Amino acid sequence: MEKYNLGYLEQLEAESIYIIRETAAEFKNPVMLYSIGKDSSVLLRLAQKAFSPGKIPFPLLHIDTGYKFREMIQFRDYYTKKIGVKLIVHKNKEEKARMMRPDQAHTDEYIYYKKTKPLLEAIKKYKFDAAFGGARREEEKSRAKERIFSFRDANGVWNPKNQRPELWHLYNTKINEGETVRVFPLSDWTELDIWLYIKKEKIEIVPLYFAQKTKVIKRHSVYLRLDEFVQPQESEEVIEGMFRYRTLGCSPSTGAIVSRAVTIEEIIMEVMEAKNSERENRAIDHGSDSNSMEEKKREGYF
Amino acid sequence: MDNFDYQKNRELLRLATAGSVDDGKSTLIGRLFYDCNAIYEDQLLGMKKVSKKKGFKEIDLSLLTDGLAAEREQGITIDVAYRYFNTSKRRIIIADVPGHEQYTRNMITGASEADVVLILVDASIGLTNQSKRHLFLASLLGASHIIVVINKMDAVNYSQKVFEKIKNDFINYATKLNIKDLEFIPVSALKGDMVVNRGENMPWYGGDTVLYYLENTPFTDRNLINFRLPVQMVIKFGERLRGYAGKIESGVIKEGEEIMVLPSEKKTKIKSIIVSGHKVKYAFSPQSIIVRLTDEIDVSRGDMIVRGNNRPEISSELEVMLCCLTNEPLRQGKSYLIKQTTKTSRVAINSINYRLNINTLHRERVDRLELNEIGRAFLKSNDQFLFDVFIKNRNMGSFILIDEITKNTVGAGIILNKGQKKAKNEKKKNFTKRGAVLWFTGLSGSGKSTIADEVREKLEKRNIDCERLDGDIVRQSLTKDLGFSRQDRDSNISRVSYVANLLSKHGVLVLATFISPYRKQREMVRKQVSDFIEIFVDAPLEVCQRRDTKGLYKKAGQNEVKDFTGITDPYEEPKKPDIHLRTDKIPLDECVNKILAYLENKKLI
Numbered sequence A: 001m002e003k004y005n006l007g008y009l010e011q012l013e014a015e016s017i018y019i020i021r022e023t024a025a026e027f028k029n030p031v032m033l034y035s036i037g038k039d040s041s042v043l044l045r046l047a048q049k050a051f052s053p054g055k056i057p058f059p060l061l062h063i064d065t066g067y068k069f070r071e072m073i074q075f076r077d078y079y080t081k082k083i084g085v086k087l088i089v090h091k092n093k094e095e096k097a098r099m100m101r102p103d104q105a106h107t108d109e110y111i112y113y114k115k116t117k118p119l120l121e122a123i124k125k126y127k128f129d130a131a132f133g134g135a136r137r138e139e140e141k142s143r144a145k146e147r148i149f150s151f152r153d154a155n156g157v158w159n160p161k162n163q164r165p166e167l168w169h170l171y172n173t174k175i176n177e178g179e180t181v182r183v184f185p186l187s188d189w190t191e192l193d194i195w196l197y198i199k200k201e202k203i204e205i206v207p208l209y210f211a212q213k214t215k216v217i218k219r220h221s222v223y224l225r226l227d228e229f230v231q232p233q234e235s236e237e238v239i240e241g242m243f244r245y246r247t248l249g250c251s252p253s254t255g256a257i258v259s260r261a262v263t264i265e266e267i268i269m270e271v272m273e274a275k276n277s278e279r280e281n282r283a284i285d286h287g288s289d290s291n292s293m294e295e296k297k298r299e300g301y302f
Numbered sequence B: 001m002d003n004f005d006y007q008k009n010r011e012l013l014r015l016a017t018a019g020s021v022d023d024g025k026s027t028l029i030g031r032l033f034y035d036c037n038a039i040y041e042d043q044l045l046g047m048k049k050v051s052k053k054k055g056f057k058e059i060d061l062s063l064l065t066d067g068l069a070a071e072r073e074q075g076i077t078i079d080v081a082y083r084y085f086n087t088s089k090r091r092i093i094i095a096d097v098p099g100h101e102q103y104t105r106n107m108i109t110g111a112s113e114a115d116v117v118l119i120l121v122d123a124s125i126g127l128t129n130q131s132k133r134h135l136f137l138a139s140l141l142g143a144s145h146i147i148v149v150i151n152k153m154d155a156v157n158y159s160q161k162v163f164e165k166i167k168n169d170f171i172n173y174a175t176k177l178n179i180k181d182l183e184f185i186p187v188s189a190l191k192g193d194m195v196v197n198r199g200e201n202m203p204w205y206g207g208d209t210v211l212y213y214l215e216n217t218p219f220t221d222r223n224l225i226n227f228r229l230p231v232q233m234v235i236k237f238g239e240r241l242r243g244y245a246g247k248i249e250s251g252v253i254k255e256g257e258e259i260m261v262l263p264s265e266k267k268t269k270i271k272s273i274i275v276s277g278h279k280v281k282y283a284f285s286p287q288s289i290i291v292r293l294t295d296e297i298d299v300s301r302g303d304m305i306v307r308g309n310n311r312p313e314i315s316s317e318l319e320v321m322l323c324c325l326t327n328e329p330l331r332q333g334k335s336y337l338i339k340q341t342t343k344t345s346r347v348a349i350n351s352i353n354y355r356l357n358i359n360t361l362h363r364e365r366v367d368r369l370e371l372n373e374i375g376r377a378f379l380k381s382n383d384q385f386l387f388d389v390f391i392k393n394r395n396m397g398s399f400i401l402i403d404e405i406t407k408n409t410v411g412a413g414i415i416l417n418k419g420q421k422k423a424k425n426e427k428k429k430n431f432t433k434r435g436a437v438l439w440f441t442g443l444s445g446s447g448k449s450t451i452a453d454e455v456r457e458k459l460e461k462r463n464i465d466c467e468r469l470d471g472d473i474v475r476q477s478l479t480k481d482l483g484f485s486r487q488d489r490d491s492n493i494s495r496v497s498y499v500a501n502l503l504s505k506h507g508v509l510v511l512a513t514f515i516s517p518y519r520k521q522r523e524m525v526r527k528q529v530s531d532f533i534e535i536f537v538d539a540p541l542e543v544c545q546r547r548d549t550k551g552l553y554k555k556a557g558q559n560e561v562k563d564f565t566g567i568t569d570p571y572e573e574p575k576k577p578d579i580h581l582r583t584d585k586i587p588l589d590e591c592v593n594k595i596l597a598y599l600e601n602k603k604l605i
Helices: A008-026 A038-051 A070-083 A108-125 A191-201 A264-273 A292-299 B002-008 B025-035 B041-053 B061-065 B069-074 B103-111 B129-140 B160-174 B210-216 B448-461 B486-505 B519-528 B541-547 B552-557 B588-601
Strands: A030-033 A060-063 A087-090 A130-132 A149-152 A180-183 A212-219 A222-225 A239-244 B011-018 B081-086 B090-097 B116-122 B145-151 B181-186 B228-230 B233-237 B241-247 B252-254 B258-262 B266-275 B278-280 B282-284 B288-293 B304-306 B313-324 B335-340 B343-356 B374-387 B398-402 B409-418 B436-441 B466-470 B509-513 B532-538 B579-582
Touching (some): A008 A038, A008 A130, A008 A180, A008 B233, A008 B241, A038 A191, A060 A108, A191 A264, B011 B103, B011 B129, B025 B061, B025 B090, B025 B145, B041 B061, B090 B103, B090 B210, B103 B129, B103 B313, B116 B129, B129 B160, B145 B160, B145 B210, B160 B181, B252 B266, B313 B343, B335 B374, B335 B409, B374 B409, B436 B448, B436 B519, B448 B466, B448 B509, B448 B588, B466 B486, B486 B509, B486 B519, B519 B532, B579 B588
Parallel strands (some): A060 A087, A130 A180, B436 B532, B466 B509
Antiparallel strands (some): A212 A222, A212 A239, B228 B304, B233 B241, B241 B288, B258 B266, B258 B304, B266 B278, B313 B374, B313 B409, B335 B343, B343 B374, B398 B409
16 A cells, blocks of 8 residues: 655655755755754755765865864764765964964854854855755744745845745745855754654764763853863863763854763653753853844854 | 654644734744743743843743844834744644734745644734735635634633624635635633633633644645656766656656656656655655656756646646735736746736735736735746646646846746636626627537637737637536536537527627537527527548647547547538638638638627
8 A cells, every 4th residue: 555645754854855956956056064063964964865876966065163073073074085075174264263262262253253254255265156054943033034045145144134035835046146045955844853864864973962971161151071172270160971962063162961862862852851942052142132143144154 | 762753753734823913923822832841941031031021920922933133123023934843743834924014925925835824813803904814815825724713812701702703704704715624713822721721711612722723634635646747957877877856746656657748748657766865666745756767858957747648737828816025016018037846937927907905805907016916917938837727736836936137036926827818807898789609610629729719819809708618628617517428418518508698698709619510419509599600610530630639539549538529429510601611721810810700791890
């Protein structure tokens, strides 16, 4: 007996693949932004599926701040080589960016010089006209109204008042010279969906997502792991315990959470019972007021 | 791991919620999440803080869905926002449509993919123009289930009378619209009655809570019959292998099935189907797939793979309902880019018939549509569209318009019909002194419809009332119950001639195209109809067979159609037709002119 129903995860997968193909078919030079996190890993798998048994017809781009967890960089180099996809790594090499210290990682200036500016630079340098990102609408308030094909003007600027209406699944992919589009195939996915999919598809992820014995300090109200970028200051107490990461970013600004989850199943159970939203452990969202994420987006940050 | 499978096997439900802040929509969504424990603790803490700052005693649930900075300043939502939550059976994606501002644009955006539309009303106010607009737009966009949530019941003492009155007002208005399923639920989002929990304030209401309805309504209106695969892209792999990728917009396809590629009409078979990197035996809508074909034929983006015996409509002209989405009006005569399925082409707005006043449903004459206005229009392209009308197939009958210069999305529309069929009512009335019935008889493929359509166009240009009665169309409506026995065929013709006569009595020129093979049949019509003009559309059988416009001769040849005129059933030629047209010898425009000259001569036009 043939069945004609899809579970919601399969339906989300079909929709995301449609979006990825639509972009590959309509843009001259797309790129996939690769942040090495769990969402990026799912996005990458969807791209493989969209073109399988063919190859992914666009490169990956990683904006390296220089202060990422070393496990992330190791994983990046290992995994992209393993699946045979082209990887571009781009860093802001200007004086101002190089002079940024790890302890500035939570500041708006750091984000601008280490992330936003080099991203816009790379898009210009390689003449990319569309860039895939792994952002999800559920992640953060200001993203709830984000389009799947999010229009950026010739300066890479996002204007919330000038976004194109999206109806049915008819995506407008037309742009003028210099303008670009950010494409978010995971828009309708939630954190739980990402984990269920990682489990279903047996996707490899950075080991930092699993709980392990870690030495941390508490700074800016988040737990930071001690490593080459984070050293305890005099007043700070070193805590040792089981920690894992819910999201990954720069080592000096990404907080770990207390967790015993060492398998995907345990992570899923944890996410289902989670009491806090996932971005809460990221210093980046904790600007002076609650609009900070939106302002970063206006400038061109993802 | 049962628990995880169960998580994945939820169904996906897309819900659009329409209503304004004043109706308590943010509170309703906040309540839904709050009572389902879907609000994170840090979010809750933030909401509590703000509520306190504002001087509220209880937590203000509307703060949950509060979005962009600009809106916060104005205190209103101005764009569709998406929210997600799980029930035990379903994943629900909410497209939260704001009320006041840009209502039409936002409403059609939010409702475009929705399975269910929830319209919120304030019980202390009742049916407003805004509710009417929401209801109308939801029905226009083909939402099969609409649920009217009558909120703020606490403000009207949970009165059943108030609820019933509002419900009746809605039903009265809704009878003008095409809505399959309309539900009403009385609610107090503020106090929590009938959203997730029933509460104790409305024992008189026996229906379901909002959550129960969302969890349990069977909603799927997926079309699994008409296979349509618009090609998204060609995927190359291996040495020289190619696959064609796309999303099945409707229907089902199996490995080995015979298919046809449009518009080239080339036939081949499905060699294999790939879904998410795996080979499968069959696939269905809404899967994203890759197909490989048995023969190497030329296929590219914008083409469509279908079954040869179940094809979409094809036309370069479309009759549409159009909505303007930006400050730049959509103008009659202007050209745009149009995206329909995976195909983008150039199109011109040939004419705008009228603008629809959404409050009154009145039609107003205009030559442009301004922001948020909706109207009926004709589009014309140099390209051919492959489509199904929207009410039959949402994915095949919808489109967007893109400005050629700014590249902005400026319009959205749904396809009502092929372009040639012009709506009558909008034409200036110009009664002919008397009507007549132009009866086109002849073999299948002789050219009856082609000539009649052309004559009709000429007449309409001269503002003369005319109507087409076509065998294929009548068989789907007026005489749907009839088969093809001799007796049924006679009944078919007899009913048609009755209608034709009525129309002609009212001054309409009726263009009826029926094979009507038997002399006796036609004589019967002549007797019934006061002004009967018999037009013999004459082409030798071999010519008709060669044309085989509907593929019927081929079927008849294979014995798939019984009693087929010309093949297994006789055609009795008219002995003295009023007009005789040899379509194999004289060109189309000459045929048309002959008819027009006849009508002029008889002072019918």
